[in-house]
Amino acid sequence: MEYRTLGKTGLKVSRMGCGGIPIQRIDADGTKMLMHRLLEKGVNYIDTARGYTVSEEYLGYGLTGIRDKFVIATKGRGLTKDDMAKDVAQSLRNLRTDYIDIYQFHDPSMESLDRILAPGGALEALMEAKEAGTVRHIGITTHSTEVFRRALDLPWVETIMFPYNIVESQGSELIRACGEKNIGFICMKPLAGGAIEDAALAMRYITRNPDVSVIIPGMASTAELEQNLAAVEDPAPLSDQELEKIEAIRAGLGTQFCRRCGYCAPCTVGIAIPQVFTLEGYLSRYGLAQWAHGRYDTMPAKASDCIGCGQCESRCPYHLPIRQMLKKAAGSFGV
Numbered sequence: 655m656e657y658r659t660l661g662k663t664g665l666k667v668s669r670m671g672c673g674g675i676p677i678q679r680i681d682a683d684g685t686k687m688l689m690h691r692l693l694e695k696g697v698n699y700i701d702t703a704r705g706y707t708v709s710e711e712y713l714g715y716g717l718t719g720i721r722d723k724f725v726i727a728t729k730g731r732g733l734t735k736d737d738m739a740k741d742v743a744q745s746l747r748n749l750r751t752d753y754i755d756i757y758q759f760h761d762p763s764m765e766s767l768d769r770i771l772a773p774g775g776a777l778e779a780l781m782e783a784k785e786a787g788t789v790r791h792i793g794i795t796t797h798s799t800e801v802f803r804r805a806l807d808l809p810w811v812e813t814i815m816f817p818y819n820i821v822e823s824q825g826s827e828l829i830r831a832c833g834e835k836n837i838g839f840i841c842m843k844p845l846a847g848g849a850i851e852d853a854a855l856a857m858r859y860i861t862r863n864p865d866v867s868v869i870i871p872g873m874a875s876t877a878e879l880e881q882n883l884a885a886v887e888d889p890a891p892l893s894d895q896e897l898e899k900i901e902a903i904r905a906g907l908g909t910q911f912c913r914r915c916g917y918c919a920p921c922t923v924g925i926a927i928p929q930v931f932t933l934e935g936y937l938s939r940y941g942l943a944q945w946a947h948g949r950y951d952t953m954p955a956k957a958s959d960c961i962g963c964g965q966c967e968s969r970c971p972y973h974l975p976i977r978q979m980l981k982k983a984a985g986s987f988g989v
């Protein structure tokens with residue numbers, strides 16, 4: 655396993671870490687098994703969040719006795735000092751630890767960042783936690799290039815997490831700037847939220863970028879771990895065939911596609927928006943029409959139920975025209 659220094663944190667982290675979102679799909683004992691496998695394989699970086707329901711708790715259980723072998727990064731959405739202090743206290747309890755290596759502001763908007771930085775804002779809580787030793791380093795995660803650019807100039811920012819993958823290179827210049835400013839860059843969404851099917855190719859593509867300190871594919875099984883590791887540790891340059899496949903994936907997905915982040919929820923009429931787009935992908939891109947129709951038919955709210963209120967679009971960090979996309983999905987599925 656290759657290790658890198660994570661910017662000014664000075665932490666030595668494995669090139670591949672473990673993204674904690676899929677842990678919500680398994681259980682505490684499954685998480686424990688996965689953590690022990692990560693340890694055996696030399697993967698030492700774990701990312702989770704207050705917002706990932708049971709993820710922190712399962713990790714706390716799974717890391718009992720081996721916590722000191724890992725760099726744990728989590729995140730909170732608190733904007734005020736009080737709320738963020740509560741987030742940190744809860745994360746410490748959930749993770750069963752007395753320190754968190756990296757605490758990150760979880761995807762704040764520009765306006766939220768203003769509140770975080772204002773007197774009485776959340777930054778004060780993380781600075782105090784850092785003084786007290788319960789938080790060792792402070793970072794920020796974002797889906798917005800505007801927030802990313804601003805974060806580069808904030809002196810307390812030690813790490814930045816942003817999506818980067820075969821079809822999302824909008825952060826390339828900013829990722830390079832992280833290297834120049836010695837800010838650790840954490841690559842999220844290596845599979846574009848599941849839109850890219852070929853995980854091995856996706857991982858190989860990202861590891862070719864020297865400015866990426868650590869990649870955090872979401873993993874819930876040792877099989878996924880083995881597959882990702884094999885790709886990350888493969889030193890061969892991308893072949894002509896792989897480069898052609900990358901171009902085909904770009905052409906197939908374009909830029910307006912759902913990353914399944916779920917930030918658009920809840921839909922006013924209960925449409926499971928990312929699931930609709932996922933099934934439409936199976937219908938149109940992957941030739942699984944019958945399977946996709948079967949799943950879609952059981953959904954209680956269909957794309958055609960959208961009343962056009964626009965609430966979801968105001969929450970989508972990718973500014974997707976969800977209403978228009980749902981109309982297209984309704985056309986594809988016929989309802």
Ligand code: SF4
Pocket residue numbers: 920921922923924925927959960961962963964965966967976977980
């Ligand atoms: S615009 Fe449609 S999909 Fe979006 S929240 Fe409103 S009803 Fe739901």
Ligand code: SF4
Pocket residue numbers: 911912913914915916917918919927928969970971972973974976
């Ligand atoms: S529509 Fe936007 S907010 Fe909703 S899951 Fe997809 S990318 Fe995320």
